[in-house]
Amino acid sequence: MTTLPPPAAPLAPPNPDALATNAMITVNEVSKFFGSIVAVSDVNFAIDGGVTALLGPNGAGKSTLFRMICGLTAPSKGSIRVLGSDPRTDRTVRGRISLVPQQDALFDHLSAIEMVQVSANSHAMPDAKGIAHWALEQVDLADVGAKTVGQFSKGMRQRVKVACALVNDPEVLILDEPLTGLDPVQRRHMIALFHALGDAGRCVLVSSHVLDEVARLGSRVLVIAQGRLVASGDYRDLRSLMDDRPLRIRIGASAPRRLGTALVERGLVTALSLDAHNGPGHLIVDTLDADGLGRKLAPIATELNIRLTEVSPLDDDLESVFRYLVEGR
Amino acid sequence: MTDKTQALRRPASDQPTTERSVPALAALQLSYRVVLGQLTSIARIIALTLLALVSTVAAFALGRSNADLEAAVRLISALGFAVVIPVVSLVFGGAAVGDLRDDKTLVYLWLRPMDRWPIVVGAFLAAVTLTAPITLIPVVLAAVLTGTGGGIVPGTIIAGVVAVIAYCAVFTLLGVWLRKVIVWGLAYILIWEGFIALGGAGVARFAIRKYTRSILVDRTGVDLDLADFSTPVGIIVPLAVAVVALALGSWRLSNQDID
Numbered sequence: 001m002t003t004l005p006p007p008a009a010p011l012a013p014p015n016p017d018a019l020a021t022n023a024m025i026t027v028n029e030v031s032k033f034f035g036s037i038v039a040v041s042d043v044n045f046a047i048d049g050g051v052t053a054l055l056g057p058n059g060a061g062k063s064t065l066f067r068m069i070c071g072l073t074a075p076s077k078g079s080i081r082v083l084g085s086d087p088r089t090d091r092t093v094r095g096r097i098s099l100v101p102q103q104d105a106l107f108d109h110l111s112a113i114e115m116v117q118v119s120a121n122s123h124a125m126p127d128a129k130g131i132a133h134w135a136l137e138q139v140d141l142a143d144v145g146a147k148t149v150g151q152f153s154k155g156m157r158q159r160v161k162v163a164c165a166l167v168n169d170p171e172v173l174i175l176d177e178p179l180t181g182l183d184p185v186q187r188r189h190m191i192a193l194f195h196a197l198g199d200a201g202r203c204v205l206v207s208s209h210v211l212d213e214v215a216r217l218g219s220r221v222l223v224i225a226q227g228r229l230v231a232s233g234d235y236r237d238l239r240s241l242m243d244d245r246p247l248r249i250r251i252g253a254s255a256p257r258r259l260g261t262a263l264v265e266r267g268l269v270t271a272l273s274l275d276a277h278n279g280p281g282h283l284i285v286d287t288l289d290a291d292g293l294g295r296k297l298a299p300i301a302t303e304l305n306i307r308l309t310e311v312s313p314l315d316d317d318l319e320s321v322f323r324y325l326v327e328g329r
Numbered sequence: 330m331t332d333k334t335q336a337l338r339r340p341a342s343d344q345p346t347t348e349r350s351v352p353a354l355a356a357l358q359l360s361y362r363v364v365l366g367q368l369t370s371i372a373r374i375i376a377l378t379l380l381a382l383v384s385t386v387a388a389f390a391l392g393r394s395n396a397d398l399e400a401a402v403r404l405i406s407a408l409g410f411a412v413v414i415p416v417v418s419l420v421f422g423g424a425a426v427g428d429l430r431d432d433k434t435l436v437y438l439w440l441r442p443m444d445r446w447p448i449v450v451g452a453f454l455a456a457v458t459l460t461a462p463i464t465l466i467p468v469v470l471a472a473v474l475t476g477t478g479g480g481i482v483p484g485t486i487i488a489g490v491v492a493v494i495a496y497c498a499v500f501t502l503l504g505v506w507l508r509k510v511i512v513w514g515l516a517y518i519l520i521w522e523g524f525i526a527l528g529g530a531g532v533a534r535f536a537i538r539k540y541t542r543s544i545l546v547d548r549t550g551v552d553l554d555l556a557d558f559s560t561p562v563g564i565i566v567p568l569a570v571a572v573v574a575l576a577l578g579s580w581r582l583s584n585q586d587i588d
Contacts, residue, residue, distance in 0.1 A: 091443070105433040105434045121355070121359055123441060
């Protein structure tokens with residue numbers, strides 16, 4: 001795996017020559033085009049057992065990449081190997097992988113136990129009913145197994161999908177935004193479940209567009225943006241990279257010019273501009289020390305007899321993180 | 330090992346092998362049961378049954394007016410074989426795989442260690458299971474209620490069974506291949522079969538209705554336009570079309586992208 005490169009320069013994708021050919025999932029020079037739209041572009045990575053998080057904003061190409069890894073669609077270019085086989089053409093490998101799709105789709109006329117049982121039967125599992133009950137226990141739904149899934153909340157439906165994916169004891173488990181709709185308790189439970197599967201040697205690949213989720217999902221991350229794999233490595237490196245980046249903040253004040261001058265003089269901001277879009281009383285500042293600015297801003301305003309009307313971060317979203325990773329700004 | 334990992338461990342007898350594969354018959358049964366459940370909607374069944382009963386009511390009225398055999402055959406052909414059976418087959422056949430694809434549940438059958446053809450054939454059989462009673466009972470009852478005898482009842486039964494199988498297979502294929510299958514199916518029924526195929530014997534060969542009408546004509550001796558095949562031809566060709574449609578649907582399902 002390539003470690004996260006320094007932030008100042010655009011990040012290079014991992015070296016394809018370095019890909020492990022015997023990894024559980026190998027994605028080699030893979031691109032996917034839909035007409036003139038490039039959904040995934042020259043992606044390379046290889047992953048083995050354990051939990052790996054695929055991080056990317058909405059529309060980054062995560063689901064398309066997952067669909068290709070599961071064989072649901074063929075790459076336009078490049079090759080994918082899952083457990084050494086092509087998932088698009090090899091029927092037997094499909095029994096060794098499971099997918100939790102992003103879409104909220106279930107057979108709504110079935111009860112939860114029937115739904116999971118269908119999944120077990122479709123994997124030719126012996127004792128499908130027993131396994132379905134076991135799978136529902138893993139996601140804390142055993143007590144409502146008799147209810148039809150059409151009556152379930154979004155979070156419960158999400159857990160049914162996970163139960164369906166567990167029935168074949170998959171060696172490779174692909175989960176596309178599996179924590180969507182879950183309450184905090186269930187999120188913790190699911191994350192613990194994914195880690196347990198990873199600890200048991202399964203290759204668990206989980207996508208998310210929420211940064212805090214990824215922090216809890218695993219130490220290994222793949223970062224995808226605009227269809228390109230822009231970074232891969234340890235989450236802690238990504239976190240420190242983000243903590244080191246400048247943070248942009250909008251400040252509303254009764255005397256923005258005077259306040260801005262004071263902030264520059266005291267070394268709390270690295271750049272500032274007046275925010276014309278939000279009226280005359282606003283300025284936008286870049287800071288490398290958000291905590292320090294947060295602590296000192298109010299005392300400085302009081303000292304200068306300036307009234308603060310707004311303090312809000314402008315780029316605390318994932319897109320800004322990706323912009324920083326990809327473009328170094 | 331954590332407690333959670335212990336919980337994940339299943340009894341040794343339940344552990345799967347790495348070379349699991351679902352036998353074709355089991356896959357077919359699975360697809361059939363799932364699709365049948367998906368298709369079974371009380372509102373849909375009631376609405377289509379009411380549509381089918383139109384032919385029964387019309388035949389009852391015809392029977393009360395002491396109409397002849399030709400009028401009875403024309404009625405069964407025009408209502409039963411041109412409207413009721415094709416439309417009901419379209420609703421169930423088109424939805425058999427089409428609904429799974431549209432609501433994105435197809436992945437639960439597709440991403441499995443099984444062949445594709447049992448998925449398509451199971452879905453087709455589910456469509457036939459619902460279409461047959463909803464259409465055949467009212468249409469055959471209509472044939473009985475005309476009170477004309479003369480082979481109209483057996484002719485209607487044979488032609489009806491052939492029509493249900495052929496239409497369901499063709500519309501199952503359309504459901505695999507196309508989105509908005511109802512629009513395409515209605516275009517086939519109304520524009521192709523109902524208009525273009527009436528233009529001449531050559532074009533009519535490519536309409537299922539010509540074969541079902543031929544069976545009815547062959548069994549009753551009534552003379553209808555564009556219905557000049559023998560009963561064996563009227564049976565074999567639509568059934569062959571059904572087989573080809575299911576084979577094409579299976580091939581298409583194997584090669585298409587799944588959401």
